[in-house]
Amino acid sequence: MVEAFTSFRRSGLMSMITVGIITISLTIFGFFLLLVLNTGNIIGEISAKMDVSVYIQKNLSDSEIAAFRSQLVSLPGVEKVTFVPKNEAWRDFKEKFAARFSLDDVVEDNPLPNTFSLEIRSTDLVEKTARMAKQVDGVDDVRYSGSYLENTKILVDAMRIGGFIFVLLLTFATLLIVVNTIRLTVLARETEISIMRLVGATNSFIRGPFIIEGILIGVLGGAFAILILKFSYDAIAARILSALPFLPVVVDKKQLSTIYIMVSALGMFLGMLGGYISVSKLLKEK
Amino acid sequence: MVEAFTSFRRSGLMSMITVGIITISLTIFGFFLLLVLNTGNIIGEISAKMDVSVYIQKNLSDSEIAAFRSQLVSLPGVEKVTFVPKNEAWRDFKEKFAARFSLDDVVEDNPLPNTFSLEIRSTDLVEKTARMAKQVDGVDDVRYSGSYLENTKILVDAMRIGGFIFVLLLTFATLLIVVNTIRLTVLARETEISIMRLVGATNSFIRGPFIIEGILIGVLGGAFAILILKFSYDAIAARILSALPFLPVVVDKKQLSTIYIMVSALGMFLGMLGGYISVSKLLKEK
Amino acid sequence: MIELRNISKNYPNGVGALYDINLHIGKEEFVFIVGPSGAGKTTLMKLLYRDEVPTTGSVIVDKINIAGLEQQQVPYLRRNIGVVFQDYKLLPRKTVYENVAFALQVTGCPRSQIRRKTMQALELVSMLRSAKQFPAQLSGGEKQRACIARALVNNPPILLADEPTGNLDPATSWEILQLLDKINKRNTTLLVATHNKSIVDGMKKRVIAMESGRIIRDQQLGVYSGNL
C-alpha cells in the first residue's frame, strides 16, 4: 500500500500523464452516459406528448362528462386528461384554417364533437389505451396519429438500442485505453520487475503494488473525471434550461450520481485490471 | 527515417499498445464526426421538409398558374415547387377530418384555394422566401408554421453549435490522449535520450527520429481507425437504411472521405506533436 | 551443494557461451572463477540462479535439478542464493535502504527484523551514510557495495558474487573479500567471479579458470594466472 503510493509519487510525470489520459477517457465516457441519459429523457418526453383524442357523443350533460373523465383517468398509462369543449375546438379549428377559406361562409353550425385529450405515459401504451378508451360508454371515436407513432416508435427503439450498443462500445474503448495506458506505465518498468524477480519475489508479491498503483491511478482519474463532468454538466444544463426551456434536461441528482458513481467505479476497476494484466504479461514473459 | 522505423520495430509491445490507444481515440473521434454529420443531415432534412404554402387567387387559368410557378421557382431558397389543385386539397382535407365531422353535410362547395407548396433550402430562408412570395402578383396569402419553425430553428442552431463545440472538445481530448500516449512512450526512454546528449547529439538531432516515430505511430493509428470506421460505418449505414429507410443516413462518398482524411491527418499531426512535445520536455529538463 | 553436468549454453542469437562444463562445488566451499572477458563466467552463474536455462545438461543445486524447476518454485530458489550482480541491478526508484530491505520483504520477513538486518548489512559494507540515496546518486563503488549488502542481507546458504570489486579501490576490495571470507566461514557456499589478480592470488582458494566457454583449469589453493 505504502509502496504503491511511494512509487506513484516517485514516477512523477509519468503517473501524471497516465492519470491525465484516464481522466480524459472517463470524462468522454461519462459525457456520453449523460448524453444518452438526456436523449432518452427527451425521447420519453416526446412520446409522452403524443396524445390520444377521445371524441365523445355530442349530447352529454356536464355531469356525464365528469363521470366520463374519471373513467378515462383510471385507464392504465393515462397521465393527464384534458377536456376540450367542442366550442373551443371549433374556435381553434377556424383560427387555424381561417386563411384557407372562410368557414363561417359554408358551415352554419359547429360540427365538432367534445373531445378528451389524453397524455399517455409511454409510447408502448398508446395503442392499448386507445383500444380501452374505445370501449368506454359514450365514446364516439378514438384517434391517434398512427403512422407518425409507428415511425417514432421505431426511431425511439432504434435510438435506445443504438445508445445501448454505443455505451457498450464506448465502455470497451475506455477500457482499452485505460488498461493499455496503465500497461504502458508498467511496461516502462520492465527492468524493475525483472530485478524484483531476480531477488526472489514471487509473482503475487510483485503484482500487489502494481495493482494498487493501478487502482490509485484509476481512482484519481475517475475522481478528476467526475469533477470535470459535474461542473461542466451543471453549467451546460443551466445554460440549456435558460435558453431552451422546452428541452427536458435531466437535473435529477439521483440519476446523475448514479452516472458519476459508475464512472468512478469503472476507473477503479479498469485501473486494477490494467495493473493486473500488464504485470502478468511481463511476469509471463520469462 | 530508417532509425525511426528500426526503433519502432524494436520497441515492440510498447509501440503496439501506443498505436492501439491512438487507434481507439481516433476511432471514437471519427465516430463522432460521423454522428455529427448524420445528425446535421437529419436536421437539414427536417428543416427542408418544412414547407411554405402559397395560396393563390381562385380564378386563375392554367397558363397563368404555369407563369406563376416559374416566378416562384426563381425565388431564392426555393428548392421545389409542388402545385396542389384545389380539388385535391379538398379531398385530402375531407379525408383527414372525415372522422371528426361530415363536411359534405355542411359544406356545399369546395372552399379551398389552389395552393403551391414550396420546399425551402434552409430554415433561415423560410421567412424571407415567404415574404417575397407574398409580393408575387396573384398570391392570396402565404402561410408557414411559424412557432413550430421558431422552435425547430432554435433546436437546430443549438444542435449545430453544440455539435461544433462538442467536436472541438473531442478533438482536444483526442489530442491530449494521443499526445500524452506518445509522451509516455518517449518518457520511458528518458535514459536513452540522456545518453544521446552525453555523446554530443544536438537537440534537433535527437528530436528527429522521435518525431518521425511519433508520426509513424500517429499515421498507423489513423489508418487503423479509418479501417475500423469505414467497415463499421458501411455496415451500420446499410442496416439503418434497410430498417429505417426514412432516416437520411449520409452515404455520400465525398463527405465520408473528407472525414476519413481528417481523421488520418489528425493522427499524423498529433503523432508529430506528441513526439515533439515529449522530446522537448525531456531535453529541456537538463 | 552445486553440481553442473555436461552443461552447454547457446544464447538464442547463436552465440555459444558454455561448452561441456562439468563441475562440482561442495558445501561451504570458496571458489574463484577467473578468465578473460566473455569467457562465460556470468553465464555460468546465471544458470545457478535460474536466470538462464542450459541448452543441454543439468544444474543441480542442493540436490534439485533446477534446469527443470517449475516457474513458481524459482523465487524460492533465489531466496537461498544471494547474488552480487556484475551490473548491480538496483531498483532505480528505491533508495539504498529500500533496495536492501526489499530482499527481506520478499521472503515475508517480519517488519521488526527488516530494519535491524538491513542496517546491519549496510554497516558491513560501510554504506549507512548513503542509505537514503537513490542508485542514480551513488558512485560506482557505492552501487557495488549496496548490491553486496542486498546479497548478504538474508544470510543465504549460497552466495554468488560476479565481479564484486570491479569498481572498488584495492583497500575496499580487500575488506570486502575479508568480509566474504568471514561469511563463507559461517556456512555459506561462495562463488566469486573476478578479474582481480591480487585478490585471487592473496586469498589462496580454489580457482576455476575459464576460457571461451570451457573450464581450462581447476586448482585448489590456486592463483589468478596459470602460466605465471
Add this chain to the structure above:
Amino acid sequence: MIELRNISKNYPNGVGALYDINLHIGKEEFVFIVGPSGAGKTTLMKLLYRDEVPTTGSVIVDKINIAGLEQQQVPYLRRNIGVVFQDYKLLPRKTVYENVAFALQVTGCPRSQIRRKTMQALELVSMLRSAKQFPAQLSGGEKQRACIARALVNNPPILLADEPTGNLDPATSWEILQLLDKINKRNTTLLVATHNKSIVDGMKKRVIAMESGRIIRDQQLGVYSGNL
C-alpha cells in the same frame, strides 16, 4: 587544456562531492586519477563534459569556461571529449555497431566514413565479433570495450576514461591501457580514473590522488598508493 579553479560541488540532495579543487592539465598529458570509492573522481570528470556544473569555481576546457556554457553549445563541447563512462551508458536499443556509429552520426560525419571508422574502432577493442549484439547480450567486459570504442571513434582531442578496465581481465586491461597510451601519443589529452593498482604503477604517469572530495596528492611518474 584543462583547468579547474576553486571548484566545489554539492549535489542537490546535500551530498558534498568536491571541495576546493585546483588543477591544471596540459595538452596531451596522460593523467591517472585514483582514490577510494566515493572520493569524487566521477564527479570531477562529469564537470569536464558538463554533465554537472560546479557549485563554485570555474572549469576551463580549451580556454572556454564551460561552467557558463550555453545549453546549445554543450553538444559541440561533448564531441571534442570522448568519455568512457563507468556505467557504460550504451543505448539499449542499438547494437554495438550502431552505438559506436552513433557518436559519428551526431557530428554529421559522412556516411561513407562512418562505416570505416566504426569498424576500425571496434577492431581496436577486439569487438568486431560482437558488432551485431545488443548491450543486453554482452558480457560486462564487452560492454566496457564497446564503450571505449565509442569514446575513441571520432578521435577527440580529450579523452576521459572512468574505470575503463573495471570489468576486464589483467591482460585485456593492459592492452587497453597500451591502446590509450598510443592514442595519448597521437595528441590526445587523457584522464583515466581507475582502481587498478598494477596498471597505475606500471604506466608511470602523472597520478592525482583524491580522498573525500579533495586532491591529496599530485605526482609526476606516480604510483597508485602514496604510502607504499
